[in-house]
């Protein structure tokens with residue numbers, strides 16, 4: 332039983348339709364038209380391509396249906412100093428030499444007066460962003476020119492698309508509002524749901540996708556909320572789409588503001604915008620005016636206000652219930668992580684789903700699921716805090732606060748390692764890993780005092796020559812990469828904006 336038909340509910344339903352054997356698992360999704368969905372969530376991470384592959388979706392169809400565009404990373408404007416910017420790309424910087432990470436050679440070159448080119452110029456994805464260019468990565472790409480891509484899309488069209496896809500493949504959809512949740516008297520597991528219409532629906536295993544309400548896991552099972560608002564103080568967002576503009580970027584833009592930041596997400600038919608802010612530092616009215624004053628096209632409708640808290644449920648799986656999406660936790664959309672967290676949780680849940688004979692709860696499976704979920708949430712939390720805490724926006728109360736507060740111990744450790752030796756976290760699975768940390772650490776103006784001494788193995792002249800050769804190779808890879816707008820036009824059959832304007 333899936334409760335909720337936002338992105339979380341329908342992503343879960345679609346994956347169940349694709350993976351679970353229909354003779355062993357009957358899946359029903361309940362959603363309430365009256366309550367509706369949060370209707371935002373338009374920027375993604377490259378892992379979504381794996382999810383689409385799991386469903387067997389045709390990419391061009393998917394992009395046409397959701398008005399999608401390509402995303403090579405995120406541009407951060409003014410996050411360190413008001414007039415500076417950097418890109419966090421989905422791709423690598425440089426390459427390993429003798430098994431040693433590239434940043435150590437770059438740091439050594441700087442420290443030894445070789446004046447290497449800027450770090451970002453060793454990334455194909457950053458250079459493509461700077462040129463508004465896009466091309467599909469080649470299957471034969473080597474590490475030095477490796478990059479991936481994700482999508483921007485219309486969140487409402489995405490949920491509609493998945494709804495059609497999943498119901499066509501055997502998922503039962505029930506429209507109605509759940510007004511009561513009954514527990515089994517003996518085990519304490521969830522037993523049934525009652526709808527406003529009086530209909531009672533029983534189930535063995537329940538997925539709470541009810542959004543911020545967390546109807547099952549939070550309200551009924553009383554799993555406590557862990558609040559992270561002291562580290563991530565933004566608690567509101569205004570969201571408003573505007574007309575599509577000529578600046579058709581293959582990246583999301585995040586522009587820091589005195590009380591938070593503004594996102595800009597280009598889609599085929601419009602641009603998505605929103606202002607995430609901390610109500611302690613800026614009023615709702617000020618934030619609204621600030622957002623409307625920075626749109627690059629005419630607003631389409633009135634801005635919508637969304638309220639949230641940063642944090643997560645102490646356990647995302649309790650008894651015979653797993654929460655996905657906003658019901659399980661929320662981290663502000665600074666690195667577009669929510670849909671990724673949903674996708675990862677769905678994959679883990681399906682791996683660990685009890686067999687139908689077990690009829691629901693299995694403590695061992697729940698514990699493993701919660702372990703995986705906790706570590707991912709904490710890594711992303713640390714990464715988000717890094718963007719805030721490493722700033723030089725002196726004299727602005729929000730930015731002064733986040734620069735000075737006490738960091739989680741796990742982040743303190745990462746920052747000390749980087750400062751001493753230029754070391755960054757590297758994980759085999761999950762986000763965020765080496766190149767992402769490097770983009771943000773350097774982008775936020777942090778420069779380590781040292782580097783890994785293994786990088787000393789290379790003679791100085793050779794280091795200089797290889798640095799220049801690699802720089803030229805990355806630039807050459809970009810070659811005549813086409814404009815993002817032209818790729819969307821030929822791939823999805825949309826007229827490029829400048830041609831529309833000319834005609």
Ligand SMILES: Cc1cc2nc3c(=O)[nH]c(=O)nc-3n(C[C@H](O)[C@H](O)[C@H](O)COP(=O)(O)OP(=O)(O)OC[C@H]3O[C@@H](n4cnc5c(N)ncnc54)[C@H](O)[C@@H]3O)c2cc1C
Pocket residue numbers: 334335336337338339340361362363364366367368369370371372373374375486507508509510540541542543544546568570605637639655656657658664667668669670671
């Ligand atoms: C400001 C903001 C910006 C965001 N930007 C991004 C982004 O760029 N990238 C990204 O990955 N994520 C982003 N997110 C997160 C993303 O929007 C959500 O993770 C995603 O939409 C999933 O939401 P959901 O399905 O959990 O909840 P919702 O969309 O709220 O859906 C909840 C569902 O539960 C149903 N429901 C609730 N109560 C009941 C009931 N009693 N009975 C029956 N049904 C019920 C509702 O009708 C609805 O169908 C953003 C979030 C916010 C707040």
